[in-house]
Structure formats: C-alpha cells, structure tokens
Amino acid sequence: PRRILSGIQASGALHLGNYLGALKRFVEMQNAGDPCYVFVADMHAITVWQDPAKLTAQTREIAAAYLAAGLDPSKSVIFPQSAVPAHAELAWIFNCTARLGWLDRMTQFKEKSGKHKERSSVGLYTYPVLQAADILLYKATGVPVGEDQKQHLELTRDIAQKFNNDFGVPNFFPQPEPMIQGPATRVMSLRDGTAKMSKSDPSDLSRINLTDDAETIANKIKKAKSDMDVLPDTVEGLEGRPEAKNLVAIYAALADMSREAVLAEFGGQGFGGFKPKLAELAVSSMAPVTSEMRRLINDPAEIDRVLAKGAEQARETAQPVVDEVKKIVGFWQG
Numbered sequence: 583p584r585r586i587l588s589g590i591q592a593s594g595a596l597h598l599g600n601y602l603g604a605l606k607r608f609v610e611m612q613n614a615g616d617p618c619y620v621f622v623a624d625m626h627a628i629t630v631w632q633d634p635a636k637l638t639a640q641t642r643e644i645a646a647a648y649l650a651a652g653l654d655p656s657k658s659v660i661f662p663q664s665a666v667p668a669h670a671e672l673a674w675i676f677n678c679t680a681r682l683g684w685l686d687r688m689t690q691f692k693e694k695s696g697k698h699k700e701r702s703s704v705g706l707y708t709y710p711v712l713q714a715a716d717i718l719l720y721k722a723t724g725v726p727v728g729e730d731q732k733q734h735l736e737l738t739r740d741i742a743q744k745f746n747n748d749f750g751v752p753n754f755f756p757q758p759e760p761m762i763q764g765p766a767t768r769v770m771s772l773r774d775g776t777a778k779m780s781k782s783d784p785s786d787l788s789r790i791n792l793t794d795d796a797e798t799i800a801n802k803i804k805k806a807k808s809d810m811d812v813l814p815d816t817v818e819g820l821e822g823r824p825e826a827k828n829l830v831a832i833y834a835a836l837a838d839m840s841r842e843a844v845l846a847e848f849g850g851q852g853f854g855g856f857k858p859k860l861a862e863l864a865v866s867s868m869a870p871v872t873s874e875m876r877r878l879i880n881d882p883a884e885i886d887r888v889l890a891k892g893a894e895q896a897r898e899t900a901q902p903v904v905d906e907v908k909k910i911v912g913f914w915q916g
C-alpha cells in the first residue's frame with residue numbers, strides 16, 4: 583500500500599486553504615485505508631520566531647484540528663515533529679546532500695525572506711531540506727499537499743535520488759509522489775482572487791479561519807470580492823474571473839462535487855443567489871469541525887495522550903531508517 587505522510591506548520595491559525603488543500607484530504611486518504619503519518623511541523627514553525635507558550639498552544643491546536651476533521655489515532659499516526667529526534671538527524675545529513683543551487687531556486691524562501699535575506703534565519707533557508715527529511719524518514723510514497731508545496735516535493739525527490747546515487751544504494755529512498763489533487767489545491771484570498779489565501783495576509787476578511795464562528799464565516803463570504811456577471815455554465819467560462827473561479831472551487835471542495843456539477847446547478851445565477859448558498863454550505867460543513875476543535879482545545883489532556891502515543895509509534899518507524907542511514911554514511915556504530 584501507499585504510505586501517506588504530511589504535516590502542517592504550527593505557526594498560527596489554520597484557514598480554509600489548509601483545510602481543503604490538506605487536512606480534508608488526509609482524512610479521505612486515511613479512510614481509503616492507506617497508512618497515514620500526520621505531524622505538526624513545530625520545527626518548521628520556529629524558522630521564524632515563535633513565542634514559546636504560543637508554539638505549544640498552536641501545536642495542540644493543529645492536533646485538535648486533525649482529530650476534529652476526522653483523523654483517527656487508531657488508524658493514523660499523529661505526532662509533533664520535534665518529538666522524533668530522527669527528523670533533525672536526517673535533516674543534517676540531507677543538508678550535506680542538497681546543493682546550494684537547488685535551495686537558491688526555492689520560491690518560498692524568496693517570498694518569505696523578502697528584502698531582508700541577510701536577516702533571515704539559516705533555518706528558513708534550509709527549511710525544505712528538513713521537509714525532505716520528514717518525508718523520506720518514513721519512506722513515504724504519497725504526500726498530500728496544496729499546490730504551494732510542489733517545489734518542495736520536487737526537491738525531496740532530488741535529494742532522495744542524489745543520496746541513493748552518492749552512496750550506491752539504489753532505491754533506498756523511494757521517490758515520493760506529490761498528491762496535489764481535487765478542486766482546492768490553491769484556495770485564493772476572499773479579497774483578491776489572484777493572491778493565495780494565507781495566514782500572513784493582514785486582512786482577516788481574506789480568509790476563513792478554522793476558529794471562526796458561523797456568523798463570521800457567513801459574513802466573510804457575503805463580503806467576499808466577486809464580479810457583476812452571472813456564473814457561467816462551464817469551467818472554461820471561469821477563465822479571467824479569478825474571484826468567481828475561487829468561490830466555485832471552494833463550493834466544489836466543501837460539497838465534494840466537481841466544479842462542472844456546481845456550475846450545472848448555479849450557471850446563469852448571479853452572486854446574490856450563489857453566495858448565500860455557499861455561506862450555508864461553509865457553515866454547515868465547517869461547524870462540526872470547529873466546534874469539536876474548540877472542545878478538544880479545552881481538554882488538552884486528550885490531545886496530549888494522542889500526541890504521546892503517536893510520537894512513540896513514529897519513533898519506532900523512524901529509528902531503524904535513521905540507523906540504516908547512519909550505517910550507509912559510515913558513522914561509527916560501536
């Protein structure tokens with residue numbers, strides 16, 4: 583079977599893009615019967631400074647979101663990245679496999695470091711190498727992510743291949759497949775259909791947070807940017823209409839429908855008719871997740887039990903792999 587692995591950074595509130603592009607897909611894959619390793623990327627989070635108390639809270643919050651969305655600790659291994667030291671060990675070895683030229687091409691570093699490259703942490707630069715270690719440590723073969731992670735997955739494949747070649751161990755690390763599928767691989771801002779929905783957008787109206795209540799969700803959809811035209815009958819008709827395209831994609835992902843099916847229902851209608859239906863759907867599909875999340879956050883003991891058990895299982899899977907890597911590299915075994 584495929585071994586699925588993915589993670590979400592513990593760096594602030596989750597939004598609808600994380601939910602539709604990643605979280606909801608993890609649950610689908612778990613329920614399809616593939617073994618899933620799903621972690622909270624707290625080591626990635628500290629590539630930009632995090633308040634320590636908040637980091638702990640955000641780690642529990644992501645774990646709560648995993649459980650609330652339907653990840654089941656008896657089927658999936660749910661753990662904090664930092665609780666498995668082998669991530670850091672393998673990341674160091676991969677720092678010596680990856681080439682500067684490869685990392686220089688990473689667009690996310692360019693975006694995140696902005697004009698102040700020299701003041702960015704070294705961790706932010708080498709972030710995708712740690713991501714490769716996360717994936718290859720479990721010899722994962724399927725990695726469900728949003729479109730923004732595509733380049734990091736390509737780097738992971740390059741690192742796997744170079745490691746295998748450098749040490750003459752063909753097929754030691756598999757080539758993991760990026761699983762970037764479905765209608766919501768790139769959810770856009772509700773205020774600007776050409777910008778990605780993201781945690782760092784200063785406008786809270788640009789995104790739906792997993793912590794928003796029903797009224798807030800409905801209000802944000804009502805205020806979402808749209809255009810004056812009616813919805814088209816075909817997906818092609820959405821071209822050049824980024825806001826319409828985004829709202830239709832969100833509807834499709836929430837309803838588990840294709841965009842074609844959404845347009846078959848709403849084609850010819852204006853946003854005055856479509857938006858209330860979208861708001862209703864968003865509220866009814868998110869409310870159970872957000873309310874369960876709130877309940878879990880108020881009971882951290884339950885979350886901590888899940889994370890502790892997951893960490894133990896993850897260490898059991900990871901340890902033999904990192905042990906073998908150290909042997910391959912020639913580290914003293916004793």
Ligand code: TYM
Pocket residue numbers: 587588589590591592599600601602603604623626712713716717725726727728729730731734766767768769770778779780
């Ligand atoms: P992060 O925490 O930024 O985002 C978590 C997941 O959400 C997806 N995503 C989106 N999908 C659709 N539309 C959007 N607007 C949107 N915004 C975010 C992301 O693509 C991601 O799948 N580097 C990763 C975390 C990570 C990881 C890994 C992922 C660390 N190690 C190993 C997979 C495997 C990240 O920062 O995701």
